[in-house]
Amino acid sequence: MLMTERDRLAKEIKALADRLGHNRTSLVPMLQEVKRKYHRLDSYAMQVIADEVGIHPVEVHSVASFYAFLGDHQQGKFVIRLCRTISCDMRDKDRVARQLENDLNITFGQTTPDGKFTLEWANCMGMCDQGPALLVNNHVFTKVTPEQVHEILEECRSAFGQHAMERKEVHLA
Amino acid sequence: MNSIPTFSSMTPEAGLKKAMELSRPDIIAEISASNLKGRGGAGFPTGVKWNFAASAHADRKYIVCNADEGEPGTFKDRVILQEYADLVFEGMTIAAKAVGAKEGILFLRGEYTYLRPHLEAVLQRRREAKLLGPEVLGAVFPFDIRIFMGAGAYICGEETALIECIEGFRGEPRNRPPFPVNTGFLGRPSVVNNVETLAWAACILQRGADWFKSHGTEKSTGIKIFSVSGDCEKPGIYEFPLGISVLELLKKVGGEHARAVQIGGASGLCVPASEFHRAIAFEDIPTGGSVIVFGPQRDMLEVLHNFLEFFVDESCGQCTPCRLGNRKLLEGVEMLQAGTCSMTYLRELCALGESMQLASKCGLGQSSPSAFLSVVKHFRDELMGRVTLPTHG
Numbered sequence: 001m002l003m004t005e006r007d008r009l010a011k012e013i014k015a016l017a018d019r020l021g022h023n024r025t026s027l028v029p030m031l032q033e034v035k036r037k038y039h040r041l042d043s044y045a046m047q048v049i050a051d052e053v054g055i056h057p058v059e060v061h062s063v064a065s066f067y068a069f070l071g072d073h074q075q076g077k078f079v080i081r082l083c084r085t086i087s088c089d090m091r092d093k094d095r096v097a098r099q100l101e102n103d104l105n106i107t108f109g110q111t112t113p114d115g116k117f118t119l120e121w122a123n124c125m126g127m128c129d130q131g132p133a134l135l136v137n138n139h140v141f142t143k144v145t146p147e148q149v150h151e152i153l154e155e156c157r158s159a160f161g162q163h164a165m166e167r168k169e170v171h172l173a
Numbered sequence: 174m175n176s177i178p179t180f181s182s183m184t185p186e187a188g189l190k191k192a193m194e195l196s197r198p199d200i201i202a203e204i205s206a207s208n209l210k211g212r213g214g215a216g217f218p219t220g221v222k223w224n225f226a227a228s229a230h231a232d233r234k235y236i237v238c239n240a241d242e243g244e245p246g247t248f249k250d251r252v253i254l255q256e257y258a259d260l261v262f263e264g265m266t267i268a269a270k271a272v273g274a275k276e277g278i279l280f281l282r283g284e285y286t287y288l289r290p291h292l293e294a295v296l297q298r299r300r301e302a303k304l305l306g307p308e309v310l311g312a313v314f315p316f317d318i319r320i321f322m323g324a325g326a327y328i329c330g331e332e333t334a335l336i337e338c339i340e341g342f343r344g345e346p347r348n349r350p351p352f353p354v355n356t357g358f359l360g361r362p363s364v365v366n367n368v369e370t371l372a373w374a375a376c377i378l379q380r381g382a383d384w385f386k387s388h389g390t391e392k393s394t395g396i397k398i399f400s401v402s403g404d405c406e407k408p409g410i411y412e413f414p415l416g417i418s419v420l421e422l423l424k425k426v427g428g429e430h431a432r433a434v435q436i437g438g439a440s441g442l443c444v445p446a447s448e449f450h451r452a453i454a455f456e457d458i459p460t461g462g463s464v465i466v467f468g469p470q471r472d473m474l475e476v477l478h479n480f481l482e483f484f485v486d487e488s489c490g491q492c493t494p495c496r497l498g499n500r501k502l503l504e505g506v507e508m509l510q511a512g513t514c515s516m517t518y519l520r521e522l523c524a525l526g527e528s529m530q531l532a533s534k535c536g537l538g539q540s541s542p543s544a545f546l547s548v549v550k551h552f553r554d555e556l557m558g559r560v561t562l563p564t565h566g
Contacts, residue, residue: 023341024340024341024342025339025340025341025359026341027341028321028322028324028338028339028341029321029322031324032283032322032324053341062343063341063342063343066326066343066344066345066489067283067324067325067326067338067344068283068324068325068326069283069324069325070324070325084479084482085245085246085439085479085483086245086246086403086435086439086465086476086479086480086483087245087246087402087403087408087465089479090403090404090471122284122325123243123245123327123483123486123487124243124244124245124246124247124327124483125284126242126243126247126248126250126251126282126284126285127248128245128246128247128248128400128402128403128408128463128465129248129400129401129402129408129409129410130408131402135284138286138287139287140287
């Protein structure tokens with residue numbers, strides 16, 4: 001990482017800590033915010049967060065690695081999480097999964113080389129009556145069919161990036 | 174939007190206004206008289222919980238709404254928060270008045286981030302209407318609610334793990350006792366209630382304990398919201414009085430041809446067709462509201478495989494029975510699928526499941542073997558001696 005990028009990251013984390021509070025109860029919200037913006041939590045970010053909160057960086061890593069939505073791995077701009085739990089499973093989530101892998105040319109747990117898409121499994125996301133369901137960042141898609149996969153990916157591609165996506169309401173019937 | 178008729182029929186804020194006229198012990202007495210039990214699944218009496226927190230001495234107390242709905246097949250809290258958020262916040266405010274709390278926290282699971290803008294808007298509207306803030310309804314009663322986002326961990330639905338998460342730690346359950354009502358968030362007395370429980374508390378204050386008790390059974394009073402999914406004609410949200418038989422419920426949702434029903438989610442019980450006469454109530458089959466219907470074509474081993482993969486992934490790893498036990502059960506299911514499991518080993522797996530129920534630290538490990546044990550009990554004849562076809566999988 002370039003020094004300027006590091007400085008900017010450190011400055012942002014400090015501002016975040018000023019807003020949320022320099023204490024342990026701000027830890028998870030801080031990690032969420034950094035992950036949302038940078039799509040990863042690297043060791044430098046965790047060190048700065050640890051300094052702001054006043055704990056050892058290993059503590060930060062211990063917390064980050066516990067939660068499925070945090071973690072230190074690099075993610076794409078669009079994180080696609082397909083629900084694999086029973087009700088979605090019984091509604092043919094495997095076909096949707098296969099088509100996602102085909103259209104993105106990656107397998108679950110991977111990120112596309114252009115850094116746009118990450119494919120992950122999710123455990124029950126509370127859309128059991130409308131499965132198969134998937135989340136693209138914070139947006140939920142229900143009753144997804146294998147044909148719709150292409151459409152969903154195109155919608156992401158046509159958006160300018162994560163921030164454009166976040167303002168857009170996408171909910172296929 | 175009108176998914177839950179009883180909630181829709183409530184007069185907005187009538188329960189809160191009633192609570193403001195009552196003394197703190199009177200509010201708790203009303204909730205206790207209704208015999209409302211926790212709607213998240215554990216079924217702890219809400220009145221007792223509130224009373225513990227109310228009688229604890231502390232400089233600060235907290236009301237935490239558990240919206241970390243993660244049990245497979247459960248989605249009622251999502252619908253309640255989408256359509257009846259005011260009722261939930263009203264319930265939290267009543268709880269705050271009853272126990273003497275000034276701060277409320279809604280713990281919303283990360284998967285429901287898309288609900289947050291709506292919920293923040295509702296909270297803001299309530300602040301403007303003086304239903305939250307330094308003087309709730311003009312009384313000397315400050316109370317406000319903030320939203321805390323979960324980060325993708327099923328275990329945080331367990332109340333002490335949830336508190337660990339808000340405090341900035343790994344979501345690993347604590348030993349209980351001490352219970353959160355004595356030593357909760359930041360060591361202060363904290364009431365952790367499910368979304369639906371708080372909504373019912375508001376209804377009870379409005380309509381009275383007798384109204385609530387007129388539904389359900391003697392031990393399981395009131396109405397329950399069910400999330401129905403799987404092989405049925407009409408999956409979705411339903412409200413039924415507790416004590417309803419499995420068959421009655423299946424008829425209502427168009428699933429009477431089911432071979433089995435999973436009640437209480439992955440950590441609940443698998444009920445075979447021969448036991449559809451049993452009642453869904455705390456005294457028979459307890460539930461947090463999840464009903465998953467399995468049609469005649471379903472292979473129960475595939476169902477078990479899905480459940481155990483879920484638990485292997487979601488176990489926090491803190492205690493050995495849960496961390497390793499779920500893994501061994503999953504391997505056992507894979508052996509059954511491959512047709513390589515002896516009866517002796519299956520018995521050992523069942524004994525392991527029973528040990529997990531006794532020895533696990535929290536509800537996750539204590540309840541995760543339930544599905545395995547009930548499927549082995551009821552479907553044993555179709556589990557053994559499987560012949561795998563070379564073309565399959």
